Amino acid sequence: MSKSTLTDSLVAAAGIIAQEVAGDVRMTDTRADEAERGITIKSTGISLYYEMTNASLKSFTGARDGNETPVTMNAFELISTSKGLNLGSLFEKQMGLVKRKTQFTSKCPANEIVTKIEAAAGPMGFDVKKNNYKMKLLGEKSGRKGQLPVTTEVFQVTPSLYMVEMKKSRGDALEFDKFYKNLTTGLKDIV
Amino acid sequence: MGCVCSKHLGGKRTRHENISLLTSQTIFSDAEVEVLHELFTKLTSCVSSDNVITKEGFQFILTKDTKRRSLSTERMFGLFDMRNDEAIDFGEFVHSLNIFHPNSAQRQKALFAFRLYDTRQTGFIEPEEVKEMIIDVLEESELMLTESIIDSIVSKTFEEADRKKDGKIDLEEWENFVARHPLTLKNMTIPFLKDLPRTFPSYLQ
Numbered sequence: 001m002s003k004s005t006l007t008d009s010l011v012a013a014a015g016i017i018a019q020e021v022a023g024d025v026r027m028t029d030t031r032a033d034e035a036e037r038g039i040t041i042k043s044t045g046i047s048l049y050y051e052m053t054n055a056s057l058k059s060f061t062g063a064r065d066g067n068e069t070p071v072t073m074n075a076f077e078l079i080s081t082s083k084g085l086n087l088g089s090l091f092e093k094q095m096g097l098v099k100r101k102t103q104f105t106s107k108c109p110a111n112e113i114v115t116k117i118e119a120a121a122g123p124m125g126f127d128v129k130k131n132n133y134k135m136k137l138l139g140e141k142s143g144r145k146g147q148l149p150v151t152t153e154v155f156q157v158t159p160s161l162y163m164v165e166m167k168k169s170r171g172d173a174l175e176f177d178k179f180y181k182n183l184t185t186g187l188k189d190i191v
Numbered sequence: 192m193g194c195v196c197s198k199h200l201g202g203k204r205t206r207h208e209n210i211s212l213l214t215s216q217t218i219f220s221d222a223e224v225e226v227l228h229e230l231f232t233k234l235t236s237c238v239s240s241d242n243v244i245t246k247e248g249f250q251f252i253l254t255k256d257t258k259r260r261s262l263s264t265e266r267m268f269g270l271f272d273m274r275n276d277e278a279i280d281f282g283e284f285v286h287s288l289n290i291f292h293p294n295s296a297q298r299q300k301a302l303f304a305f306r307l308y309d310t311r312q313t314g315f316i317e318p319e320e321v322k323e324m325i326i327d328v329l330e331e332s333e334l335m336l337t338e339s340i341i342d343s344i345v346s347k348t349f350e351e352a353d354r355k356k357d358g359k360i361d362l363e364e365w366e367n368f369v370a371r372h373p374l375t376l377k378n379m380t381i382p383f384l385k386d387l388p389r390t391f392p393s394y395l396q
Contacts, residue, residue, distance in 0.1 A: 075348035084263030
């Protein structure tokens, strides 16, 4: 197989040209004299987009776009997680909105924490969506109050200490408590 | 800033007059003050027979814990209790919540938070005060951290905030710090306050 044909095949794999015409069409030979003489004279740049499957994405160990480190949490942000300093709870209770927020600390590196939460939540029937150090876990089974959406975020308190916050805004509170208990049992080595 | 309304919504002024007064002094509308009054009545009815919230009552309302002395609820109570008479009446309740309104000035929120964290009320936020509050929140959530980790959390924050390097944070440094780190004041805004009548329609009759 020639180099131009190989290029065509790659372009076909990316879905830009049909597989049947790969080799004949010589897509990157864009100049008239190239097409006429059947040879490549100048190099042509082309971008091919490929969507990684979930499986390959999970095992990808290279750098990812976006923030490389979790958001830092200063002393006052840590203090303000206290119940006494969160008056919003007064209103939530009156509205019958039972929010739940729990947190734990870990000395494990942040990306390890994320991986471990994912590994624990998956088998529990949760769909996991990641965005840097924030995760959205969605309970698949329909619980007592519908699906249970849990958001979790990892914060850096010091370079060797991280805080993991988990909260739910809707869904059943008892289910969340059960979920949290099961999760932390599975995460014993990082808590 | 004093509170000019009487301790009970009854008394010499009519209820209507009191509500108008609070409306004129705060961001809240008449309807919103009405809703807050309903909420206040509900809160006081479960903790006392008076029309005020006591320190124990306040702690119970926020944490459901009556055994452990919570420094954070003490501080919050202290700021709400503007007249320093160990009780929060409706006027103080509304005036304080006013600061938590989404449309309230950042400056007001920053000042309130500064006073919250200045536990010994020296006019400065000192490392010992911050350390004390961290220990308090850790106890509440049953998290364990070593003293050296707590010390490093405190010193890291002071490095950021204490620009004059005098070992404490004054109001100016604080305002500067929270401008650079806005999430520090996240708990100073309660979005629900913006649309109370719609959130609690049953409270208005």
